[in-house]
Amino acid sequence: MAKDDVKNSKASNSTAKSGGKKKEVKKETGLGLTNKKDDNFGEWYSEVVVNGEMIEYYDISGCYILRPWTMAIWEIMQAFFDAEIKKMKIKNCYFPVFVSPSVLEKEKDHIEGFAPEVAWVTKSGKNDLEVPIAIRPTSETVMYPYYSKWIRGHRDLPLKLNQWCNVVRWEFSNPTPFIRSREFLWQEGHTAFATKDEADEEVLQILELYRRIYEEFLAIPVVKGKKSELEKFAGGLYTTSVEAFIPNTGRGIQGATSHCLGQNFAKMFEINFENDKGEKGMVWQNSWAYSTRTIGVMVMVHGDDKGLVLPPKVASVQVIVVPVPYKDADTQAIFDACSSTVKLLNENGFRAEADLRDNYSPGWKYSHWEMKGVPLRIEIGPKDMANNQVRVVCRDNSSKVDIPTSNLVEQVKDIVDNIQQRLYDAAKQKRDACIKVANTWEEFAAALNEKKLILALGVMKRKSKRM
Amino acid sequence: MAKDDVKNSKASNSTAKSGGKKKEVKKETGLGLTNKKDDNFGEWYSEVVVNGEMIEYYDISGCYILRPWTMAIWEIMQAFFDAEIKKMKIKNCYFPVFVSPSVLEKEKDHIEGFAPEVAWVTKSGKNDLEVPIAIRPTSETVMYPYYSKWIRGHRDLPLKLNQWCNVVRWEFSNPTPFIRSREFLWQEGHTAFATKDEADEEVLQILELYRRIYEEFLAIPVVKGKKSELEKFAGGLYTTSVEAFIPNTGRGIQGATSHCLGQNFAKMFEINFENDKGEKGMVWQNSWAYSTRTIGVMVMVHGDDKGLVLPPKVASVQVIVVPVPYKDADTQAIFDACSSTVKLLNENGFRAEADLRDNYSPGWKYSHWEMKGVPLRIEIGPKDMANNQVRVVCRDNSSKVDIPTSNLVEQVKDIVDNIQQRLYDAAKQKRDACIKVANTWEEFAAALNEKKLILALGVMKRKSKRM
Numbered sequence: 001m002a003k004d005d006v007k008n009s010k011a012s013n014s015t016a017k018s019g020g021k022k023k024e025v026k027k028e029t030g031l032g033l034t035n036k037k038d039d040n041f042g043e044w045y046s047e048v049v050v051n052g053e054m055i056e057y058y059d060i061s062g063c064y065i066l067r068p069w070t071m072a073i074w075e076i077m078q079a080f081f082d083a084e085i086k087k088m089k090i091k092n093c094y095f096p097v098f099v100s101p102s103v104l105e106k107e108k109d110h111i112e113g114f115a116p117e118v119a120w121v122t123k124s125g126k127n128d129l130e131v132p133i134a135i136r137p138t139s140e141t142v143m144y145p146y147y148s149k150w151i152r153g154h155r156d157l158p159l160k161l162n163q164w165c166n167v168v169r170w171e172f173s174n175p176t177p178f179i180r181s182r183e184f185l186w187q188e189g190h191t192a193f194a195t196k197d198e199a200d201e202e203v204l205q206i207l208e209l210y211r212r213i214y215e216e217f218l219a220i221p222v223v224k225g226k227k228s229e230l231e232k233f234a235g236g237l238y239t240t241s242v243e244a245f246i247p248n249t250g251r252g253i254q255g256a257t258s259h260c261l262g263q264n265f266a267k268m269f270e271i272n273f274e275n276d277k278g279e280k281g282m283v284w285q286n287s288w289a290y291s292t293r294t295i296g297v298m299v300m301v302h303g304d305d306k307g308l309v310l311p312p313k314v315a316s317v318q319v320i321v322v323p324v325p326y327k328d329a330d331t332q333a334i335f336d337a338c339s340s341t342v343k344l345l346n347e348n349g350f351r352a353e354a355d356l357r358d359n360y361s362p363g364w365k366y367s368h369w370e371m372k373g374v375p376l377r378i379e380i381g382p383k384d385m386a387n388n389q390v391r392v393v394c395r396d397n398s399s400k401v402d403i404p405t406s407n408l409v410e411q412v413k414d415i416v417d418n419i420q421q422r423l424y425d426a427a428k429q430k431r432d433a434c435i436k437v438a439n440t441w442e443e444f445a446a447a448l449n450e451k452k453l454i455l456a457l458g459v460m461k462r463k464s465k466r467m
Numbered sequence: 468m469a470k471d472d473v474k475n476s477k478a479s480n481s482t483a484k485s486g487g488k489k490k491e492v493k494k495e496t497g498l499g500l501t502n503k504k505d506d507n508f509g510e511w512y513s514e515v516v517v518n519g520e521m522i523e524y525y526d527i528s529g530c531y532i533l534r535p536w537t538m539a540i541w542e543i544m545q546a547f548f549d550a551e552i553k554k555m556k557i558k559n560c561y562f563p564v565f566v567s568p569s570v571l572e573k574e575k576d577h578i579e580g581f582a583p584e585v586a587w588v589t590k591s592g593k594n595d596l597e598v599p600i601a602i603r604p605t606s607e608t609v610m611y612p613y614y615s616k617w618i619r620g621h622r623d624l625p626l627k628l629n630q631w632c633n634v635v636r637w638e639f640s641n642p643t644p645f646i647r648s649r650e651f652l653w654q655e656g657h658t659a660f661a662t663k664d665e666a667d668e669e670v671l672q673i674l675e676l677y678r679r680i681y682e683e684f685l686a687i688p689v690v691k692g693k694k695s696e697l698e699k700f701a702g703g704l705y706t707t708s709v710e711a712f713i714p715n716t717g718r719g720i721q722g723a724t725s726h727c728l729g730q731n732f733a734k735m736f737e738i739n740f741e742n743d744k745g746e747k748g749m750v751w752q753n754s755w756a757y758s759t760r761t762i763g764v765m766v767m768v769h770g771d772d773k774g775l776v777l778p779p780k781v782a783s784v785q786v787i788v789v790p791v792p793y794k795d796a797d798t799q800a801i802f803d804a805c806s807s808t809v810k811l812l813n814e815n816g817f818r819a820e821a822d823l824r825d826n827y828s829p830g831w832k833y834s835h836w837e838m839k840g841v842p843l844r845i846e847i848g849p850k851d852m853a854n855n856q857v858r859v860v861c862r863d864n865s866s867k868v869d870i871p872t873s874n875l876v877e878q879v880k881d882i883v884d885n886i887q888q889r890l891y892d893a894a895k896q897k898r899d900a901c902i903k904v905a906n907t908w909e910e911f912a913a914a915l916n917e918k919k920l921i922l923a924l925g926v927m928k929r930k931s932k933r934m
Contacts, residue, residue, distance in 0.1 A: 064563070065560070065613060066560060068558035071558070075559065091539075093533060094532070094652060096530035097635070098527050098649075120589065121589075125583040135602075165633070166564055166633065
């Protein structure tokens with residue numbers, strides 16, 4: 001990718017001098033993608049996350065730079081989720097990134113699941129550490145010794161903590177931006193209850209929040225489900241997840257997981273409490289997480305051959321306003337109209353910007369903002385000025401419509417809402433079209449070849465770790 | 468500390484069963500601090516951050532658990548600062564936690580400053596890495612190779628990025644919670660400009676935001692200043708900082724720093740651009756950061772022998788409402804009055820909670836919330852009910868006043884504002900009382916012995932690294 005990447009930067013540089021006619025600019029910028037989504041999906045994905053300015057490849061394999069275009073999406077989802085869990089009286093904390101081996105290895109099944117991917121710090125400066133120290137792949141073993149210290153009586157329960165942090169899993173199998181990276185950002189919730197019923201209930205409450213992130217924010221339909229014994233979280237009792245579907249690979253992808261850990265960790269870490277009758281009990285625990293993987297799934301599901309397609313609810317720029325000057329028309333008036341349109345939209349709660357750069361042609365700007373996936377483009381030219389209208393173009397289906405400036409806000413609201421809904425419907429339609437029920441192994445094998453989403457039991461093998 | 472710590476947990480456990488009279492409770496809970504701030508400041512600090520439930524000591528030396536009571540303060544400051552820098556068009560991003568040695572060592576002065584404290588990852592699972600990989604102590608060398616790639620023409624400038632993240636500096640000199648820890652949370656801003664004037668201007672804009680964090684939020688007076696050549700940031704051009712003062716140590720403490728890096732890193736990392744005349748130029752860069760150290764300074768400045776003292780602006784609980792049932796009084800009515808008081812205050816924008824636990828005496832609750840530093844306590848008992856009033860007690864000066872429920876909100880607002888102001892004034896008075904002007908070395912030495920804050924030049928020695 002570094003190659004594409006440099007090419008891309010060089011290009012935008014060259015145009016910095018060119019400007020000029022659309023075709024010429026397009027040619028010089030090399031804005032379009034060299035790969036087609038349906039022809040070579042993997043290459044298309046690697047190219048679109050870079051050209052869309054979400055990711056920059058890093059000089060350490062499996063690590064990626066999350067650019068502002070990505071972080072804005074992450075922060076919008078974070079604001080929603082963080083507020084929801086605070087309503088549930090879950091509090092944020094921050095535990096260290098380092099784990100001592102003795103603690104890490106306390107829960108055998110758990111460590112077995114993670115051991116091969118654990119990164120170890122063995123030196124500081126020129127000195128060897130007395131004992132190597134692990135970087136958290138997840139924080140059960142980091143946190144639970146302190147749960148054991150903090151929880152004494154039933155009045156200390158429930159204990160409900162969450163943290164927003166980075167974790168490291170030194171994967172070697174083909175790293176992929178967002179989807180499989182050696183470091184990623186996530187939230188991890190860790191809760192302890194007096195009874196299994198409370199734990200069971202929370203598992204599903206959290207799973208519902210994950211569903212909402214995918215369906216309401218990312219416009220991606222998901223299936224809630226319970227993982228098989230083989231795939232459940234290492235050391236847990238049972239694992240629930242939201243599963244999305246990537247039509248181009250014909251595969252389901254784990255979107256986020258909400259685990260009931262049962263009392264297994266409580267036993268290992270001696271997290272006991274005394275109930276109101278003075279009897280000793282062991283806590284029931286959950287852990288749950290969603291990561292920056294969500295953003296990769298969004299790109300894979302909605303993106304097209306022109307670039308990213310961002311759902312309006314998570315787009316940091318929902319509306320891009322582009323002036324379309326023409327020969328002897330009053331350019332300044334057009335630019336002013338663009339600015340006041342942005343002002344009006346911002347005042348009405350939209351995230352809108354104008355691209356008033358004078359060194360890029362309108363055509364170049366169209367391609368640029370299409371690559372970045374901005375849901376709605378507003379074009380303002382002399383003709384629009386004359387007719388008190390603006391030209392509105394939807395990123396998802398390229399539909400164009402002229403709307404009178406008189407009720408711009410109402411119309412834009414409808415159009416933006418429709419885009420969000422259309423993206424969801426389209427994704428759902430594609431997924432449902434791929435669902436195939438398999439009753440026999442033969443049917444299953446056949447469906448697999450057709451890249452279908454198969455309704456069958458116990459067919460998945462990968463042991464689930466990514467919480 | 469682990470000792471204090473365990474004692475503390477055990478204690479609160481035992482009270483879970485005791486309850487009962489204030490004195491008895493106090494004795495059993497060991498709520499009070501065993502160390503006095505003015506007698507043995509260091510032990511007092513270690514004890515108050517634990518008993519105030521801000522910090523839990525961790526099994527890896529120099530690493531600390533930030534409990535919800537701490538994170539709430541961090542998030543309040545973060546919400547302010549993040550909004551302010553977004554107004555300045557600075558965008559958030561996230562760069563990897565790992566740095567390859569070749570890049571880390573590119574800027575010699577810089578790496579010299581950090582090398583001894585860099586933590587190195589050398590293994591993943593059971594395998595040795597081909598090259599050891601460093602964990603970021605700060606991100607100049609992580610980011611700037613990509614600035615070189617992204618910045619081509621003058622239209623790519625300014626480039627203004629920030630990230631909220633963890634960094635690691637494996638310090639061995641007496642680790643202290645918040646103040647000197649091996650991992651800490653911070654924001655780090657990294658900006659690049661076409662001209663030195665723009666860079667100089669931003670350095671001071673950011674420094675002003677740091678002043679506001681200390682003075683407006685943490686109620687701590689600071690002095691803005693420029694560091695000496697000896698103390699400036701390793702590899703930078705000049706370093707500005709806000710300096711706070713800890714009366715008990717008689718020392719200034721660096722609160723946050725805003726560096727102008729000049730063109731030094733630009734040279735090393737070849738961050739060049741072409742200006743509007745087509746001439747090649749090198750960018751001017753800044754980097755700036757504040758960390759969780761801010762919270763430690765707050766504890767040191769405001770805390771007292773009863774525990775933490777939180778400024779209302781950063782306290783996650785500004786008002787704690789405690790019911791004071793009495794013999795045959797209508798307990799339920801009192802509890803209801805507490806709940807409705809909390810509801811009223813929350814509706815009016817205060818962060819208020821009621822402590823309705825039935826297993827702790829009012830006296831125990833007073834001590835508990837004093838230890839946690841809640842600025843305002845409201846007591847509601849039968850007499851208050853009868854007189855349509857509540858008893859209000861200020862944490863900072865223990866002043867008590869009965870206020871009529873009729874204009875509770877207005878009064879509470881005034882009182883809370885006064886507490887914030889009083890904390891600042893008291894801190895400023897203590898600091899100013901310690902300022903001494905030294906004209907000669909003899910005067911300087913004498914003043915130092917008297918734990919004075921000395922106005923003199925070039926007296927500090929420690930090389931500044933903590934951005």
